Amino acid sequence: MLLQRRFEERCAEAYALGKIGGFCHLYIGQEATGTGAIAALRDDDYVITTYRDHAQAIARGVPPRAVMAELFGRADGVSRGKGGSMHLFSREHNFLGGHGIVGGHIPLATGVAFAIKYRGRDQVCLCFFGEAAVNNGAFHEALNMAGLWKLPVIYLIENNRYGMGTALERASAINDIAERARAYDMPRAVVDGQDVLAVRQVVGEAVERARTEQIPTLIEARTYRFMGHSMSDAVSGTYRSKAELEEHVKRDPITVLRSMMQERGEIDDAGVAALDAEVRAVCEDAWNFADASPEPPIEALTENVVVDTTS
């Protein structure tokens, strides 16, 4: 989580310097949700997510160097510089991408779970999306089929309270959105998305249910985005107050975990400082690597449009 935080602070810096272009959505404030959920998986499970994907890719084990190089649009990027911030993919890590159309990837997760069941495997698919996605058709269609066919998939709503600038209660007819699981005959859970251990626990139970009983689960993790929707959005903006933001920042997921660990005597201030220095060095290395990585060769422009193979 600390690595993700420091990494994305460097992303913001790189964006300001023009090293990162396009849309860039930071995960700062939400790290416990992605980290706890991914920690509940095995390596052969699948993860599929939204465009707010940098930190989750890192949580899944994608090297920070490859993530930063992708953000810089370089040849050594995890998607060879062709995906960018919103489209991080790593086959090696069963990381099936960051996807840029809200809700559009939710049916894909259902399809991955269908393939798992088709082959009789005991893997699961974990699918992240924001609370705003539960209002679109793709969500409903995908969850209905998963509930109908009993597929091994965990749908994890990252409820950060705002779909861009529209608050949950201004967009959804019900505010307790995990309740939507009832419509799909699916177990549901609500978890404190700022508590990484709680998230791991709740997602772990859902993973177990999916793995052994092929039952899908809808989980709502209540979290908060500390930054703007994207780099072009002011930190608090017109849709939320500075006071509200400050209130939520008090429950920074990294602080929550650190306090817990310090209470248990698992880490002290010196330990935290050492860890911080370590991850800062990793981020510095990622930055330098990305900066030194070449731009994709011009031939790459027309590569990967189609493959030339059949099977």
Add this chain to the structure above:
Amino acid sequence: MIRTYRDALNLALREEMQRDDRVFLMGEEVAVYQGAYKVSKGLLQEFGEMRVVDTPITELGFAGVGVGAAMVGLRPVIEFMTWNFALLALDQVVNAAAKMLYMSGGQYNVPIVFRGPNGAALQLAAQHSQSWESWLAHIPGLKVVTPATPADAKGLLKSAIRDDNPVIVLEGEMLYNTKGEVPDGDVLVPLGVADRKRAGDHCSLITYGKMVLVALQAAEQLAQEGIEIDVIDLRTVRPMDVESIAASVRRTNRAVVVEEGWEIAGIGAQIVDFIQRECFDDLDAPVVRVHQVDTPMPYAKNLERAAKPDVAKTIAAVKRVMYVEA
């Protein structure tokens, strides 16, 4: 042996499902109902419900399920009851299937077939009578196949299923009952290769899909007047076999392009653009297009007939490029 277009598609599905257990068929009414147009007749009984899957009426949803399954190694055949309903699924076809390979830097290809009837049948009115090939062929990452005959239906669908890319197969409701010789056994028709369905030296008729039948009828009638038509069936509109188009136009020096859809930004526009660039000095007349009138499809029989491209309009177009009195 002689088979219907419907049976040829059924046979292609059956053979490919027997050959490769990663291939499955999913869509509305494909299993218990045996297919809205009976293309999947008998498949549920042979392959079981895991491989022949009825879905809720949820085109976006099951198209996406197919893409997800394809990303992790299955080879879905997704049936749209008609392509008119597939508009609801275009986000999955365009934003997911077509682009996954590219935006993942080559890591995730999507070996999937999206198939179903395209274009107008009879008196189905505006929402059920549309030709989507120019929309789909516009998208890099997709291949778009338009079989006109039973033999091509079988051979092209088999190739589509084996292709490691997303392939769109546009069938025709009015074609399902048509009959023709279909070679037995594992005979493939390669994607991206046109077929000269009739040879002639006076004018090229370049077309694909259901309009191939219109072109052949027009050619038959024109032959009685001594006008010999070269009928080029593209069979695949993306990638397009432009060499076959050029070879034909260089033989005949005249061309008419026939398509079922609307004029603006149609496939015909692309073909004409190619011809003017590559065959400018070979042409003895401007190329003329035949297409649907620029309106939604009406219900009334006479209006529908007037809206569609047909044999008479095709013959008139040929006479125009031949500078022959109609």
